[in-house]
Amino acid sequence: MAFSRKDVDGALKGIAIEVLVLVGLVVVAVIVSALALWLL
Amino acid sequence: MLLKPNKADLRRIVYALGRVVFVVGAAGLLPLTWALARQEWQSATSFVLMIGIALLAGAISTLIAPKDRTLAWSHGMAVVALAWIVVPALGALPLYFSGHYGSPLDAFFDAMSGVSTTGLSVIQDLDHLSDSVNVWRHALQFLGGQGIVLAALTFFAASGILSLYFAEGRDDRIFPSVKSTARFIWLVSGVHALAGISVYMFEGVATLGYGWYRSLFHGVNIFMAAFDTGGFTPQSTSLAYYHSITYEATTAVLMIAGAVSFSLHYMWWRREKGSLKNLEVRTILTTFVITLVAGTIGLAAQGLYTDTASLTRRGFFQILSAHTGTGFATVSNSDLASWKGLAFVGMGMAMALGGMASSTSGGVKSLRVGLTVRAIIDSVRGALLPENAIVSKTYIQNGRHRLTAQLAQSVMTISLLYVGLYLVGTAVGVAYGYPIQDAMFESVSASAAVGLSVGITSPAMPVLMKVLMIGQMWLGRLEFIAAFSLVGFVASWVVGE
Numbered sequence: 001m002a003f004s005r006k007d008v009d010g011a012l013k014g015i016a017i018e019v020l021v022l023v024g025l026v027v028v029a030v031i032v033s034a035l036a037l038w039l040l
Numbered sequence: 041m042l043l044k045p046n047k048a049d050l051r052r053i054v055y056a057l058g059r060v061v062f063v064v065g066a067a068g069l070l071p072l073t074w075a076l077a078r079q080e081w082q083s084a085t086s087f088v089l090m091i092g093i094a095l096l097a098g099a100i101s102t103l104i105a106p107k108d109r110t111l112a113w114s115h116g117m118a119v120v121a122l123a124w125i126v127v128p129a130l131g132a133l134p135l136y137f138s139g140h141y142g143s144p145l146d147a148f149f150d151a152m153s154g155v156s157t158t159g160l161s162v163i164q165d166l167d168h169l170s171d172s173v174n175v176w177r178h179a180l181q182f183l184g185g186q187g188i189v190l191a192a193l194t195f196f197a198a199s200g201i202l203s204l205y206f207a208e209g210r211d212d213r214i215f216p217s218v219k220s221t222a223r224f225i226w227l228v229s230g231v232h233a234l235a236g237i238s239v240y241m242f243e244g245v246a247t248l249g250y251g252w253y254r255s256l257f258h259g260v261n262i263f264m265a266a267f268d269t270g271g272f273t274p275q276s277t278s279l280a281y282y283h284s285i286t287y288e289a290t291t292a293v294l295m296i297a298g299a300v301s302f303s304l305h306y307m308w309w310r311r312e313k314g315s316l317k318n319l320e321v322r323t324i325l326t327t328f329v330i331t332l333v334a335g336t337i338g339l340a341a342q343g344l345y346t347d348t349a350s351l352t353r354r355g356f357f358q359i360l361s362a363h364t365g366t367g368f369a370t371v372s373n374s375d376l377a378s379w380k381g382l383a384f385v386g387m388g389m390a391m392a393l394g395g396m397a398s399s400t401s402g403g404v405k406s407l408r409v410g411l412t413v414r415a416i417i418d419s420v421r422g423a424l425l426p427e428n429a430i431v432s433k434t435y436i437q438n439g440r441h442r443l444t445a446q447l448a449q450s451v452m453t454i455s456l457l458y459v460g461l462y463l464v465g466t467a468v469g470v471a472y473g474y475p476i477q478d479a480m481f482e483s484v485s486a487s488a489a490v491g492l493s494v495g496i497t498s499p500a501m502p503v504l505m506k507v508l509m510i511g512q513m514w515l516g517r518l519e520f521i522a523a524f525s526l527v528g529f530v531a532s533w534v535v536g537e
Contacts, residue, residue, distance in 0.1 A: 010309030011231040017308050018297050022289070025328065029356035032333050034348045036340035 044536030045529065049115065051106040056119045057126060058101020060189055064127050065094020070179055071134070075172035083172045086137035090130060117525030120189050124514055124522075127188050128152040131180050138173045140164050142499050145506055152510050154180030155188060156517035157400060159271025159367035159491020160482075162499045162506065166276045171257055174274045178264040184517070185268020185298065185400035186229060190222050221302075228305045229267065232297055236263040239290050247286055262287075266294035269401040271367025271491035278369040279357075288357055291368060299324075299364035299395030303438060319435045320396050323410030327393050328363050335359045335379075335386025342383060344375075355383075358492070362390035365401035367491025377478060377494035384477060391481075391490045392462060402489025402516050404458045408451045411435065415448040457520050461487040461512055468508055469496065482509075487516040 068091045075084035111119065128151035136147035146162045153160045154177055163169065169177075215221045237259045244255025258274060265272045275281045279291060297305075307315045315321055336355045345351035354371055361368045369376060379387060394403015414435050422431045433443040462484045469479025474496055482496040486509040497509070515523050 007227070007309070010311065011228075013311065014228075014305055014308040015232070015235060015293075015297075018293050018300070021296055022292050025332075025360070026352070026356060028329060029332055029336070029352045030348065032336045033340070033352040033355065036337045037346070037348060037351060040337070040340045 043532060045533050048106050048108070051104055052109060052111060052115050053118050053122070055101045055105045055109060056111060056115070057122055058097045060119070060123045061094050061126060061130060062098030062101070064130060064183065064188065065091045065098070067179060067183055068094065068134075068176070071172045071176035074175050075170070078171050080170045080172050083134065083138065083170045086134040087172070087176070089137075090133045093130060093133070114525060114529055117522045118529045121518060121522040121526035123189055124155065124518060127183075128155050128180070131155065131176070134173055134176055135163075138169060140166070140169050140173075145503065146499060149506050149510055150177065151180060152513050153491070154178075154270065154272065155184030156489050156513040157181050157185045157268050157270040157365070157402065157491075158486060158489045158513045158517075159265070160486060160493055160497045160509065160513075161272065162497060162501065164499050166274075169274075171274075174261060175257075177272050178261040178270070178274075181268050181270030181272055182264040185270060186225065190225065224306065225302050228302060228309075232267050232294065233263055236267060236290065236294050240287070243284065243286050243290065248282065248284060258282075262291060263294065266291045266366060266368070267298045267400070269295060269298040269364050269366040269395065269399075269489070271361070273368065277372070280370045280372070285353070288353070288370060292357065292360055295360060295364040295366045295368070298366065299399050299401045301396040301398040303398060304396065307438075314436075317436045319410040319414065319437050320407040323413070324363075324396060324406040327389070327406065327409060328359070331363060331386045331390040331393075332356065332359050333386075334382045334389070338382025338384065338386055339379065342378075342380060344378065344383075359386060359390050362387050362490055362492060363393065363395070365391070365394050365403055365488060365490050367485070369492055373493050373495040376492060377481075380477070384481070387492070388481065388484055391484045391488050391492065392458070394488050394490075402487075404455050404488070407437065408455050411443065411448065411451045412455055414443055415452070418443065454519060454521075458487065458516070461515060465508060465512055468505060472502055472505060483512065486512040489513065489516055 068087050072084060072087040072091065075081075075087055128148060131154065132144065132147040132151035135141060135150055136144050140163050141147040141150070142162075142164065149160075149162050152158075159181070215224065237256075240259030240262060241252070241255040244250040244258055245252065248255075250258070261272070261274050262279075264270065271278075273279060273281065279288060282288075301320065304315055304318070304321065306312075332355070335358070336351065339345055339351060339355050345354055357368075357370050358376070360366075376387075392403060393409055394405050395401030397405045397407040418431055418433045422429075425431060434440050435443050462480070465483025465487060466476065466480040469483060470476050472479075474482075478494045478496055481492075481494050484490070485492050486497075496505075
């Protein structure tokens, strides 16, 4: 399996998606935490 | 009537096993090099011993190699189940000779915890362990996460390797050939290693004030434990040691990458659309949010963290670590033991469910959870609709598939076996006098290859519990089938005709 330019682009995109998933989950966590502390 | 295996069957198994041991021995060159570079002569000697035994095993397996090396399904299952006992036994040698373990059983416990990517440890005085042995502990997690036998497959072509691939708990092939799939898995891991270790090194030097060597040492170890959802760290305080939000964020990205199935990595790398439609992706996002909400509300209700920043940071990281099956902690064991009520429920559920199928994490796995829920919904719909109504029983997972009764039964059987394994460990813990909540936490953590602990796992733990947890880690990582097949194989050898 050769490691082409396409692979590099794909790998970068894959890691970018992982970072985006983390950011999305952290946003959810912040909202849930703020609501939980406010309500309880 | 059981058919007794003949000598040719045994020679096939020993040959394949020898190849696997040989590759693991070759992996020992990494810590050996590290030991020589650091002038850790005692550790270097133990690595030479381990590599020597592996070479000997490889040589013997070549000498007795049968002409027909094709592995039937039963051979493959037996090879994998045995490999996951023999490899930790071999890997335990340098651990035991480090002098940081109370007994060979303790060293085997940590080696099994390593290869099964669990992360529980009974080591003594971890903070003074030599660097090279520490690297070996983490390398065991990397090997286990990649799949020990899969690692060997990449280097040795053999007929019948498909059975080995499935026996290690991998459900899908990304490419038509298992070897190409194995190579893609190594490619994904290699790219993440390059990126992850580089970022860790930068953080070590730029934000933590470490020198280059210390940054490299921590970067390599934490990468191997994070991407392969293992959870070992080079120090006893786990990830809390670094007190660094950027280190935690980098680790979180790697934990997510590790819990993602390699087929999803493939979709992302090849820019294929539709990954959000996959049942498994939807399931893991849903269960993560549910466990996060439960855990966060529980922590807020207990009043353990009183501001949004600390509640988010502690709650989110621990839940993510539990759900991905990694086991890193940014709170102490005693703090974790004080998480009661909904916080405990959230953590327990996250650990029990685990990551995606064909990823490096353990637990029931999201695909099984999704299919189980789907089967229940279909059954309820079938019961509510008129008798002649046709209920479409399909699901989307890299294309549309039929949810057959056979598939539903197989999924539920494995899920039930996991629940049974969780309960057996809990019962034994309670029998030894541990509080039921703590016993359940530790049992789920061991069976689902997580590695978080509320303090039960220690060198002083009863021997029977150590043996039981070794069994839980082995069974949980192999997802039962290969282990049961080995039992069947041995039974047919003893009582077969």
